């Protein structure tokens with residue numbers, strides 16, 4: 001058995017590291033831990049779910065744990081939140097969010113790729129249920145469902161990056 005490499009985060013950064021490590025070392029044991037339900041989805045296409053161009057949100061998901069296992073021999077564990085690094089023991093503590101239990105996993109090398117969270121400015125009403133942030137598939141599903149269920153016509157967008165540009169285009 002080769003070195004055991006644990007990767008925290010299973011989207012662009014984490015999945016790229018996992019694939020690269022596999023190319024460099026075919027014997028390494030690679031485990032990718034993702035707290036959300038999806039690994040390796042198309043962030044860039046999230047807005048197209050709102051427009052209906054990508055009708056089924058599952059089409060935004062590019063890979064799943066079975067494909068990672070069968071194609072690259074990489075174990076991708078979803079719904080697993082890394083809670084703690086125990087550097088002295090070279091282990092991490094993981095919470096299985098489905099089974100609601102914690103366990104430890106030892107590593108030789110640990111890679112952190114936990115990404116970022118959208119900033120929620122400290123404004124009045126920011127916690128209202130009609131205020132959304134968009135970072136992943138679950139976010140865009142929630143927003144899409146809300147728009148349809150409530151027949152929303154007017155939307156204010158805060159921020160001026162790729163997402164806004166695409167929302168205006170679609």
Ligand SMILES: Cc1cc2nc3c(=O)[nH]c(=O)nc-3n(C[C@H](O)[C@H](O)[C@H](O)COP(=O)(O)OP(=O)(O)OC[C@H]3O[C@@H](n4cnc5c(N)ncnc54)[C@H](O)[C@@H]3O)c2cc1C
Nearest residue numbers: 009011012013014034035043044081082114115116135163
């Ligand atoms: C709508 C939208 C459109 C975009 N379009 C483009 C584009 O066209 N081109 C482009 O280059 N970039 C685009 N981006 C940016 C791109 O998606 C990000 O740069 C990229 O996703 C960053 O990848 P990441 O793996 O570093 O972080 P993330 O995508 O944030 O992934 C990190 C993952 O780590 C997980 N995680 C965090 N903490 C833990 C923990 N303790 N335990 C387990 N898991 C954890 C998170 O759940 C998350 O899924 C877009 C982003 C958005 C939101």
